[in-house]
Amino acid sequence: MKAFDIALKDMTRSFRSFFAVVFMFGVPLMVTGMFYLMFGNIAQNGGFDLPRTAVVIANLDEGGPEFQVNPKNIPGGRAAKTMGDLVVNILQSDEMADLIEVRFAADAVSARAAVDSQQAQVALIIPPDFSEQFADIEKGKAVIEFYQDPTLTIGPAIMRSILERFMDGMSGVKIAVNVFLDDASTEDYAQTGILVQQYLDESLAQSDDVEAELLDVRTPVSAKQSQAEEKQNILLTIIGPIMGGMLVFYAFYTGTSVAQSILKEEEERTLPRLFTTPTSQATILTGKLLSVFLTVLVQVTVLLLAAHLMFGIQWGDLGAVALAAVGIILTASSFGVFVNSFLKDTKQGGVVFGGVLTVTGMMGMIKIFAMNSAIAKTMGDTVSLLVPQGWAIRGLMQAMQGEPFGAVLFTVLIALAWSAAFFIVGVLRFNRRYV
Amino acid sequence: MENLPAIEVLSLHKAFGENRAVQGVSFEVGQGEIFSLLGPNGAGKTTTISMLSCLLRPDDGDARIMGHSIRSDGNGVKSALGVVPQDIALYEDLTARENLSFWGKMYGLRGSALKKRVDEVLDIIGLRERANERVGKYSGGMKRRVNIGVALLHKPKVIYMDEPTVGIDPQSRRNILDSVVALKDQGMTVLYTTHYMEEAQELSDQIGIMDHGQMIANGTHDELVKLVGGQTRIDLTVNAEPQRILGAWQSVEGVEQASVEDEKISLLVADSNLVLPHLFEAATRQSMRITSVDIREPNLEAVFLHLTGRALRD
Numbered sequence: 001m002k003a004f005d006i007a008l009k010d011m012t013r014s015f016r017s018f019f020a021v022v023f024m025f026g027v028p029l030m031v032t033g034m035f036y037l038m039f040g041n042i043a044q045n046g047g048f049d050l051p052r053t054a055v056v057i058a059n060l061d062e063g064g065p066e067f068q069v070n071p072k073n074i075p076g077g078r079a080a081k082t083m084g085d086l087v088v089n090i091l092q093s094d095e096m097a098d099l100i101e102v103r104f105a106a107d108a109v110s111a112r113a114a115v116d117s118q119q120a121q122v123a124l125i126i127p128p129d130f131s132e133q134f135a136d137i138e139k140g141k142a143v144i145e146f147y148q149d150p151t152l153t154i155g156p157a158i159m160r161s162i163l164e165r166f167m168d169g170m171s172g173v174k175i176a177v178n179v180f181l182d183d184a185s186t187e188d189y190a191q192t193g194i195l196v197q198q199y200l201d202e203s204l205a206q207s208d209d210v211e212a213e214l215l216d217v218r219t220p221v222s223a224k225q226s227q228a229e230e231k232q233n234i235l236l237t238i239i240g241p242i243m244g245g246m247l248v249f250y251a252f253y254t255g256t257s258v259a260q261s262i263l264k265e266e267e268e269r270t271l272p273r274l275f276t277t278p279t280s281q282a283t284i285l286t287g288k289l290l291s292v293f294l295t296v297l298v299q300v301t302v303l304l305l306a307a308h309l310m311f312g313i314q315w316g317d318l319g320a321v322a323l324a325a326v327g328i329i330l331t332a333s334s335f336g337v338f339v340n341s342f343l344k345d346t347k348q349g350g351v352v353f354g355g356v357l358t359v360t361g362m363m364g365m366i367k368i369f370a371m372n373s374a375i376a377k378t379m380g381d382t383v384s385l386l387v388p389q390g391w392a393i394r395g396l397m398q399a400m401q402g403e404p405f406g407a408v409l410f411t412v413l414i415a416l417a418w419s420a421a422f423f424i425v426g427v428l429r430f431n432r433r434y435v
Numbered sequence: 436m437e438n439l440p441a442i443e444v445l446s447l448h449k450a451f452g453e454n455r456a457v458q459g460v461s462f463e464v465g466q467g468e469i470f471s472l473l474g475p476n477g478a479g480k481t482t483t484i485s486m487l488s489c490l491l492r493p494d495d496g497d498a499r500i501m502g503h504s505i506r507s508d509g510n511g512v513k514s515a516l517g518v519v520p521q522d523i524a525l526y527e528d529l530t531a532r533e534n535l536s537f538w539g540k541m542y543g544l545r546g547s548a549l550k551k552r553v554d555e556v557l558d559i560i561g562l563r564e565r566a567n568e569r570v571g572k573y574s575g576g577m578k579r580r581v582n583i584g585v586a587l588l589h590k591p592k593v594i595y596m597d598e599p600t601v602g603i604d605p606q607s608r609r610n611i612l613d614s615v616v617a618l619k620d621q622g623m624t625v626l627y628t629t630h631y632m633e634e635a636q637e638l639s640d641q642i643g644i645m646d647h648g649q650m651i652a653n654g655t656h657d658e659l660v661k662l663v664g665g666q667t668r669i670d671l672t673v674n675a676e677p678q679r680i681l682g683a684w685q686s687v688e689g690v691e692q693a694s695v696e697d698e699k700i701s702l703l704v705a706d707s708n709l710v711l712p713h714l715f716e717a718a719t720r721q722s723m724r725i726t727s728v729d730i731r732e733p734n735l736e737a738v739f740l741h742l743t744g745r746a747l748r749d
Contacts, residue, residue, distance in 0.1 A: 002540065002541060012533070013526060013528050268526075268527075273520055273585075274541060276516075277513060278513040278542065279541050
């Protein structure tokens with residue numbers, strides 16, 4: 001009971017501090033809000049307009065099979081004699097006009113030069129043998145060169161998403177062609193074109209919204225959504241992880257800050273006074289640790305709810321989110337106890353806040369800011385998992401992305417292993433100091 | 436239980452590395468008494484109090500508070516005593532009422548009993564009207580009063596007050612000294628540490644003088660004063676050569692010792708009231724005028740000087 005009294009007192013003090021409350025709740029929501037405003041035109045009917053991505057295309061495809069694609073099945077009703085034409089026509093369709101601005105280059109060098117000189121964000125170089133490779137069922141490998149400004153993420157990511165979607169579809173067609181030709185024992189290129197047409201009939205062109213069909217927008221809501229809602233979801237795929245990152249970053253900040261109250265009470269001389277009361281030292285330390293845990297619990301819960309209400313972020317299945325939240329709370333609390341157990345006094349706290357928390361927090365969040373670049377994402381995944389924040393973020397992201405409960409549980413268990421280690425070291429050190 | 440000494444200290448020792456902070460300190464305080472530990476900074480008073488509060492474990496020796504050993508019954512000791520630390524140990528971002536409620540809970544008070552006691556203590560320390568203000572907004576004196584209030588919450592039998600008047604204004608100091616006397620009147624035993632001899636002199640039933648970790652004298656004020664013979668010292672200056680009057684004053688009845696130093700004549704006398712008129716007569720007879728008189732009654736300062744060769748505030 002006394003442990004709860006101590007925890008309650010500490011929480012009262014924490015939540016009474018304007019500075020602490022701003023950092024606990026205000027800053028993470030404010031930073032996310034800034035991103036929200038940056039990426040979303042929320043002032044206009046809640047709609048969402050991404051800046052158009054400048055794409056320069058060098059379509060060098062010399063053709064291969066004679067396609068028999070019905071123009072009605074090609075966006076804009078344009079003709080497509082090669083696979084390269086098909087790609088270009090899709091990117092030039094009216095539906096894509098809001099997202100990308102297409103220009104053409106005569107050759108690969110000038111296309112790349114346009115990106116290098118920042119006249120375009122992405123260059124697509126369709127090689128001369130693109131159609132031929134596509135048509136070569138046995139060995140062919142149709143590859144489009146994707147050349148992007150490395151400093152940009154969102155525009156190129158959208159382009160990449162469109163192309164990947166398209167090429168995935170085409171890979172399916174190719175498999176179908178392979179199976180068909182095996183059965184038909186013929187090498188008639190025209191058959192390939194027919195199959196391509198069938199693919200388009202059944203997927204792309206029959207859709208009323210080619211853009212939506214091509215963009216792989218994940219949504220946790222299974223119900224059919226309006227166009228406005230789908231656009232809003234694009235925003236949320238950007239804002240959700242950022243909010244998640246902010247939540248974890250500031251949860252760790254809070255954990256460390258509240259755990260510092262142990263040192264602060266020593267300096268204020270209230271800790272020695274507590275030791276003169278008939279309250280065991282174990283109870284006092286338990287109360288202090290409980291206050292850290294409960295404060296972070298309140299913070300994480302409030303931020304999850306506030307972000308959902310303010311930005312419409314869908315955190316995913318309730319059970320998975322609760323599990324991820326437990327991982328965050330325990331890791332952040334124990335990390336705070338661990339770090340503070342190495343400090344002599346609160347003056348050293350500045351170094352910790354400015355150094356350890358910032359560095360480890362940024363390492364943990366690399367995953368989020370690198371997620372639109374494949375190479376950076378791979379590297380970010382590895383680096384972020386070197387710190388506890390990375391595991392905390394990973395659990396939350398998995399919940400958001402609707403990954404199986406078991407996957408979230410696995411991540412949270414690893415986070416809890418970090419917590420246990422931090423907690424044991426921290427408590428042992430504090431015990432040695434006071435008990 | 437009634438005949439037990441409230442505090443019984445048995446040869447306490449404590450060292451911090453090479454520094455022997457407390458060396459064999461022993462004393463006894465009866466129930467309902469005020470015992471002052473007097474000594475300069477660094478004498479070992481706070482270390483002694485810390486051991487008696489179970490904050491520090493003695494290297495050797497023991498003490499019993501209302502019969503509870505500080506070595507084997509820490510909880511019993513802590514329940515029996517209230518501690519007023521030298522530094523203000525309060526949560527400045529909580530109100531006085533919240534502070535008292537929290538500390539009351541730490542002493543095991545709950546519910547309506549806690550609420551009632553908090554109100555009583557607020558009345559005792561005279562802060563009922565401002566109980567809902569944050570302590571951080573209080574003056575130094577008000578904080579000191581809350582600091583004392585915390586120690587009274589569980590109605591302890593014994594209360595330690597470690598230099599509670601350091602750094603406060605005269606009015607708050609007066610309030611605190613009055614409250615110490617009021618606590619004694621309520622039957623509490625008070626162990627009071629100070630380096631102000633006037634406080635020890637005014638408050639105490641018994642006084643222990645500490646220096647360099649040792650108890651160098653212990654007794655009532657009168658008993659301690661007798662250590663320096665109980666003589667009053669009179670310092671005088673005259674408008675002529677001091678040696679001219681020295682012989683005449685030495686022969687005055689009641690003057691036990693006379694000396695001249697830096698044009699000032701110092702006399703040790705048994706009773707200054709009886710001697711002074713004769714000194715003035717002798718000076719008049721020799722056509723001399725006394726230009727200044729400084730009478731120094733025997734006090735704890737003199738005792739400390741007598742015992743250590745140093746002034747108390749050195």
